Amino acid sequence: AQSVTQPDIHITVSEGASLELRCNYSYGATPYLFWYVQSPGQGLQLLLKYFSGDTLVQGIKGFEAEFKRSQSSFNLRKPSVHWSDAAEYFCAVVAIIQGAQKLVFGQGTRLTINP
C-alpha cells in the first residue's frame, strides 16, 4: 500500500540556518508528491508538488524539494530559515485506494526555530 514516512517528529534549528525535512514514500509507480505546511490553528497550505520532469522542485516561501527515485525520498529544503517558518510540515503522496485517488499524508514534522 502507498505510504509516506516522515522520520523526524520534531526538529529545532536556529534562525538563519539551513533546513532539511525528510520524507520517504512507498509507491510502485511514479509518485505524485506534495509538501504542505500548517501553522498553529490554520489549515494546510501547499508549498510545492512533484508530478514529473525536473527532480528539483521550487515552491513558495523559498522552499525546494528534490525527488530521488533511488532513495524513495522527497526531502524539503530551505537554505536559511526565518522565525515565521515555525510550523508543522506534511509530506503527502497521491495513492490509489479502491480505485480512487486519495492524498495519503505522513505524520508530520514540527519545526521549531531558535532565535
Place this chain on the structure above:
Amino acid sequence: KAGVTQTPRYLIKTRGQQVTLSCSPISGHRSVSWYQQTPGQGLQFLFEYFSETQRNKGNFPGRFSGRQFSNSRSEMNVSTLELGDSALYLCASRSRAGLLENTEAFFGQGTRLTVV
C-alpha cells in the same frame, strides 16, 4: 477571492451526541474533501464530494457521513459521538474532481471538535 470557510471553528459535544460541520468551498470549486486530523493517527481522508455525489470514501465507520448541496457547500455529520472522535476536521476544495495532480486542493482552517 474568499478562501475555504469552515464553521464552526470550535465545538464541544458530549459523548453520544451528534454533530454537523459545514464547509463552504472557494467560489466556483465543485469538489469538497474532508479529513480528520488527530495527534495519534495524523491526517486521514474521510470522503470527497463532487456535484452532490460522494466520489471517494475513506476507511471510517458509518457514523461519519456527509453531503453536498447544489451550491457546492458540504456538511459532515458524525452520529453517536465517541471520545476518539475529538479531532481537527479539515475540508479542502478543488475546482473539479478527477486526478489530484491536476488541481490543487485548498484547505480551510478546520473545525476543532472536542468530545467530552
